[in-house]
Amino acid sequence: MQKSCVIFFERKFPSANMILIKDQLPILIDTGFGSDTKETEQLMKEAGVSPEELHLIVNTHYHSDHVGGNFYLQKNYGVTIAAHKWEAELINSCDLEACSAEWLDQPVEPYRVDTKLSDNDEIHTGSRTLKVLHTPGHTLGHISLYDPEEEVLICGDLFHKNDIGWLNIFREGVSSIQRSMESLDWLSMLQIKQAYSGHGPQIENPSASIDAARKRFEKWLRAPEKVSWHACKRIFSFTLIMKNGLAKEEIDHYLLKCGWFQDFARYSFQLQPAEFIQVLIDEMIRSGAAIWHNNHLIAAAPYQAPQEKWMKKNIKPKDWKSQDILI
CATH class of the missing domain: 1.10.10 (Arc Repressor Mutant, subunit A)
Known part of the structure; x- marks a missing residue:
């Protein structure tokens, strides 16, 4: 079989970026905004994976630009969805605060989280094993995924190449800055050759982006x-x-x-x-x-x-x- 590969889709707003792990058990990480489902489907097909072949969707967190395609893919193809257990509980109970969608005024169609993830869980794609890292800050249930063999990190909206994810102090807590810094400190101890975030281009120098993100959070602590x-x-x-x-x-x-x-x-x-x-x-x-x-x-x-x-x-x-x- 052809060697597995990581396919990165840098997308325009309102959709967040997507990452497709093309392997024996294909995995799609995040699904874009709900209005872009046809494009989401087409991008996968062009990469050589049809939606019917998807083994799993993993959401880094539950904001509308990352989970908007869940409804379409789950309803039409029965794809299993995985997310951090805290966010899964809100989603599956149809909590009014789910996705912060009401507070943000961002539409999200309903979906079900089938697999509830915790820190240090493992996701197997066939020839790869992705480690689930709980990296709260941007949301309390935010996760990153790490492939220790290939030294690849998928970091959602914790940090980007030249930016950091915005912090929702009213829904995620005023200590979101400290949580984000702790998450960055944990990631800084990993060997990372390549990182992919939820917005912007791929990150060729992850350690430099992590350092820059931490310095910015430190400034925010001094000027909330x-x-x-x-x-x-x-x-x-x-x-x-x-x-x-x-x-x-x-x-x-x-x-x-x-x-x-x-x-x-x-x-x-x-x-x-x-x-x-x-x-x-x-x-x-x-x-x-x-x-x-x-x-x-x-x-x-x-x-x-x-x-x-x-x-x-x-x-x-x-x-x-x-x-x-x-x-």
Whole structure:
């Protein structure tokens, strides 16, 4: 049989990157955003693995850009899904907080986690063994996967080549910085030749990226407002991507109904939400995260706008039980 290989798909927003382990038991790590399922399927087929052949889907964590393809692949092909046991419990109980989807206003179609993972579990692909590493920070149930033989790390949104994952202090806890630093310290002890993260290009010098990430977290410890600014800009940028921009007259109404916006305004910046609107818009423009175009605020990052028809479904965990959409 042909030697197994790791195939990395760097994807445009709103989808996170995917990693396909092509082996006797093919494994797909993360499945992109829910509107991109046809592309997800096509990417696998082009790599020589049909969805029917998938042995397992592993989610690094439960945010919409990483788990959005789960519903389609599980419903149509019966693929087994694995995730950290803490996030699995929330998903399988249809908890309103699952995926932070309600708080973030990000649609996620329902899925079931069949295999609950813990730290040091092993996932076998045939000729490879991936070790599950619990690396909390970005979410409490965030995991990374490590192949000690090939010295390959799949690190989700813990760190990227030139960035770090945003921290949700209101859903994952104010000690998220310390958890992230502990996770990085653990990874820094591993021999890693190649790393793949949830966003951006593959990481050729993982130790340098880990060091840079740790230094940034250390700065955040000294200036906690940086945590909140980083998160607000990432969340709002993702909103602008999902909605393909917001008209100027829509922004106030939209932001004021968002849980994340309310929390950051009141508790991180000690402002009334209405006062924080212009402050956030100004910072989005100043930092280059967004631009004005034809009276619409548009995300500056390259992206592929979701189909309007798909977005109108707007399915959240609160709908998973009440609608006839469960798998």
